[in-house]
Amino acid sequence: MAVLPLNEQSFEVTVPVLIIGAGACGLTAALTVADANVGVLVLERDAVPQGSTALSSGMIPACETKIQAALGVGDTVDIMTADILSKAHGETDEAMVRAIAAESGPAIDWLVDDHNIELTLVEGFLYPNHSQLRMHAPVSRTGADLIGSFSRAAENAGIDILTEAQVVDLYADEVGRIAGVRLVRPDGTEERIGCEALILACNGFGGNAEMIAQLIPEMSDANYFGHTGNQGDAITWGEALGAAMADLGSFQGHGSVAHPHGILISWALMMQGGFQVNVTGKRFSNEHLGYSEQGRIVAGQPESIAWNIFDQRIYDGGLDFEDFRLAIKSDAVRKAATIDELIEITGLPEDNLRATMAETAALAAGEGVDEFGRDFTGNPALQAPWYAVRVTGSLFHTQGGLKVNDQAQVLRQDGSPLHNLYAGGGAARGVSGPSDWGYLSGNGLLTAVTLGRMAGRAAAIMCGES
Numbered sequence: 001m002a003v004l005p006l007n008e009q010s011f012e013v014t015v016p017v018l019i020i021g022a023g024a025c026g027l028t029a030a031l032t033v034a035d036a037n038v039g040v041l042v043l044e045r046d047a048v049p050q051g052s053t054a055l056s057s058g059m060i061p062a063c064e065t066k067i068q069a070a071l072g073v074g075d076t077v078d079i080m081t082a083d084i085l086s087k088a089h090g091e092t093d094e095a096m097v098r099a100i101a102a103e104s105g106p107a108i109d110w111l112v113d114d115h116n117i118e119l120t121l122v123e124g125f126l127y128p129n130h131s132q133l134r135m136h137a138p139v140s141r142t143g144a145d146l147i148g149s150f151s152r153a154a155e156n157a158g159i160d161i162l163t164e165a166q167v168v169d170l171y172a173d174e175v176g177r178i179a180g181v182r183l184v185r186p187d188g189t190e191e192r193i194g195c196e197a198l199i200l201a202c203n204g205f206g207g208n209a210e211m212i213a214q215l216i217p218e219m220s221d222a223n224y225f226g227h228t229g230n231q232g233d234a235i236t237w238g239e240a241l242g243a244a245m246a247d248l249g250s251f252q253g254h255g256s257v258a259h260p261h262g263i264l265i266s267w268a269l270m271m272q273g274g275f276q277v278n279v280t281g282k283r284f285s286n287e288h289l290g291y292s293e294q295g296r297i298v299a300g301q302p303e304s305i306a307w308n309i310f311d312q313r314i315y316d317g318g319l320d321f322e323d324f325r326l327a328i329k330s331d332a333v334r335k336a337a338t339i340d341e342l343i344e345i346t347g348l349p350e351d352n353l354r355a356t357m358a359e360t361a362a363l364a365a366g367e368g369v370d371e372f373g374r375d376f377t378g379n380p381a382l383q384a385p386w387y388a389v390r391v392t393g394s395l396f397h398t399q400g401g402l403k404v405n406d407q408a409q410v411l412r413q414d415g416s417p418l419h420n421l422y423a424g425g426g427a428a429r430g431v432s433g434p435s436d437w438g439y440l441s442g443n444g445l446l447t448a449v450t451l452g453r454m455a456g457r458a459a460a461i462m463c464g465e466s
Ligand SMILES: Cc1cc2nc3c(=O)[nH]c(=O)nc-3n(C[C@H](O)[C@H](O)[C@H](O)COP(=O)(O)OP(=O)(O)OC[C@H]3O[C@@H](n4cnc5c(N)ncnc54)[C@H](O)[C@@H]3O)c2cc1C
Pocket: 020, 021, 022, 023, 024, 025, 026, 043, 044, 045, 046, 049, 050, 051, 052, 053, 054, 055, 056, 057, 058, 059, 060, 061, 165, 166, 167, 168, 201, 202, 203, 204, 225, 226, 227, 229, 230, 231, 233, 264, 396, 397, 424, 425, 426, 427, 441, 442, 443, 444, 445, 446, 448
């Protein structure tokens, strides 16, 4: 992975806009460029475009969408900006947060209206720190369906995606203008493709154990649940080009991945009244602060294990999630008619688990104050039958990256934009602050879609859209 001098390098073919990565960011950017009647080519290292997008729950937060309006949700750019900033404790770029929130609604409307990407509003509960219903997702609530509909939209728009094409080097002239890339095929053959503008949509460095150990050491022993092809290439190239970077220690974790099944168990269960205990049968945190920071907290519990405890009402709500239905089929979700049976099927220490069950019931009834600060009164008290899932904490994706402006142009250290280089999604700095606690649910796909659209628009203008 290097940035090579241009010298006399010639290219087999040259396109106006080249995009590296065919996840949500790359395909959003490609659709935007194609809509502007500018030529675009997407390069993807895998045989089938998937990325972390395919592994996700497909939830894209957005405000002021037509879908929200039809359901009477009064969300605004101001409210969404405030929610993102509040979760990140203000430790992120406020102007970028506002620009991203402002882009979110038009982006969702455009994907639905112009590209037939079917999205529905997730109703019934709010994710931590979201003050409005604003998660737009496929009906199945799976990233597999989301990337499937993006791929279909790209095909319908006549966008070329060259798969099994891993970009290894960029070519740049002496002032840092990108002229093209070198890619390798699985059989080792190489190709060189020239471009007028390059969009980096190759996500972050979650799949690169060395970079994780260096930049996010607290998660180096945790299970990585994202796409392994995301190796931090954007950062390596950006460094060589003198690009500015920020928040490289920032990441999205998750405290609820069924273990050993490896299936995401939606945090909706916690928001609707469920709770977590560790192997001692005791609670250890305020589950409502956020699932991202809970990844590190659960990974730090004895044996790196927690149990999600919930009841029939919550189980029934979970059935809206395809992943939850898969977890049931995989026997990850265990049922108990009584607390005795719950103790038996989990193997948790009897006295502690009984005490925890009694304490959470009292808190739900408004008696006492939770030592971790959670308010249990927003949901009905849990009742038999009980359910339990054994989970672990995971690293989902990194949130730090290349600094970009509101046209998704990659910036130099002095704040000036590099000539023709753009970045979005996990390749760019996110809006989650410096660590894991600043991640507001959906910040990942939010910046994939919005920065992807901004990058596509700016690159198309640069290449003279018609
Ligand atoms: C289990 C899980 C659940 C999640 N749920 C949600 C959710 O519901 N909502 C949300 O907002 N976020 C969620 N996220 C985060 C979200 O998936 C990511 O933030 C988002 O998918 C990033 O999109 P992207 O396009 O930047 O990257 P990706 O979708 O990962 O796409 C990057 C692509 O670039 C390719 N690539 C990388 N390097 C190269 C190279 N050198 N040459 C060619 N191709 C390359 C990769 O193969 C990949 O296909 C979740 C993440 C995980 C792991």
